[in-house]
Amino acid sequence: MQHNDESITGLGAIKIHKNAIASITSIAAVEIEGVKRVGGNLKSGFFAIFGKKTYSAISVEINKNGEVRVEIPLIIKYGYNIPDIASRVQENVRQSLEKMTNLAVKDINIKVRAIEKE
Amino acid sequence: MRVFGILFYTAVLILIGIALIVLSFAFTFPGLQSQTSQSINDMLLYVQQNAHVKIIIAFSGGLLILVSISFAQLILGRFQREKTIAFKTASGEVTIALSAVEDLIRRITNLMPEVKELRPDVKANKKGITVELRVVLKSEANIPGLTERLEEMTKGKMQEVLGLEEKIFVNTHIVKIIPQEEKDKKVQPTIPFSGYGRV
Numbered sequence: 001m002q003h004n005d006e007s008i009t010g011l012g013a014i015k016i017h018k019n020a021i022a023s024i025t026s027i028a029a030v031e032i033e034g035v036k037r038v039g040g041n042l043k044s045g046f047f048a049i050f051g052k053k054t055y056s057a058i059s060v061e062i063n064k065n066g067e068v069r070v071e072i073p074l075i076i077k078y079g080y081n082i083p084d085i086a087s088r089v090q091e092n093v094r095q096s097l098e099k100m101t102n103l104a105v106k107d108i109n110i111k112v113r114a115i116e117k118e
Numbered sequence: 119m120r121v122f123g124i125l126f127y128t129a130v131l132i133l134i135g136i137a138l139i140v141l142s143f144a145f146t147f148p149g150l151q152s153q154t155s156q157s158i159n160d161m162l163l164y165v166q167q168n169a170h171v172k173i174i175i176a177f178s179g180g181l182l183i184l185v186s187i188s189f190a191q192l193i194l195g196r197f198q199r200e201k202t203i204a205f206k207t208a209s210g211e212v213t214i215a216l217s218a219v220e221d222l223i224r225r226i227t228n229l230m231p232e233v234k235e236l237r238p239d240v241k242a243n244k245k246g247i248t249v250e251l252r253v254v255l256k257s258e259a260n261i262p263g264l265t266e267r268l269e270e271m272t273k274g275k276m277q278e279v280l281g282l283e284e285k286i287f288v289n290t291h292i293v294k295i296i297p298q299e300e301k302d303k304k305v306q307p308t309i310p311f312s313g314y315g316r317v
Binding site: 112 | 202205207208209210211212213214215217218221222225278279280281
């Protein structure tokens with residue numbers, strides 16, 4: 001079965017794992033000023049208890065057409081305009097994903113979970 | 119899926135309820151007591167001796183746990199969806215948790231020295247966003263003036279940070295007024311052993 005995030009070159013297949021996409025997304029998101037960190041969820045909290053910090057709360061879906069849909073839980077710093085930060089994060093994530101993976105990005109959904117002080 | 123989950127849980131709970139009622143009735147009447155105990159014993163013995171039945175019971179237990187987890191996720195997901203403010207952008211959707219909005223309002227406390235504690239409760243509906251503020255004041259400040267300022271600041275900050283165009287209703291309840299703490303009395307620095315050596 002061929003995966004949607006798989007591309008075939010003359011030498012073989014290249015597969016990009018969803019975790020790699022989640023990592024790129026996470027790094028691109030926190031690059032934006034005003035983003036405190038990527039939020040967690042129950043699963044990431046559970047894995048963090050056992051010292052496994054690689055599990056990301058960012059959810060990545062790839063549809064049949066090879067289009068990527070990501071959902072990013074964010075913690076925003078106090079005093080920043082949320083819609084502005086959200087659109088900058090969406091733009092940066094889109095650019096980073098397209099540049100690094102050549103995948104088509106369909107949706108980048110932001111979930112602002114909390115606001116924290118710097 | 120949600121309807122299936124609700125039906126499943128209703129059926130399971132009704133069955134458990136009926137079984138418990140039947141069991142209690144069976145143990146109430148002396149004529150049925152020994153018969154019921156015997157039936158339960160037979161059933162347990164049958165399970166103990168038959169490997170297939172054990173496997174079926176174990177699988178049923180596992181399935182029940184999986185259905186419970188998925189059902190809980192559905193409920194939690196729905197719960198989370200309801201407690202957010204959402205808007206669309208060109209790249210996707212942005213949802214802001216109402217708890218995040220409450221965090222933001224709580225920060226306002228730092229800007230107003232008269233406010234000791236602020237407990238906001240944000241609700242979003244079709245009419246707009248309603249903010250209920252429960253406030254503990256530090257001193258007997260001018261309450262109408264203070265609440266007006268607080269409401270203005272809350273509205274302003276929400277519109278500024280969240281970029282919301284929807285109507286915002288702010289209701290304030292002063293729940294407690296505590297007397298202002300005496301400022302630390304200025305204590306003159308004393309020189310150690312200054313009282314000694316003087317005649």
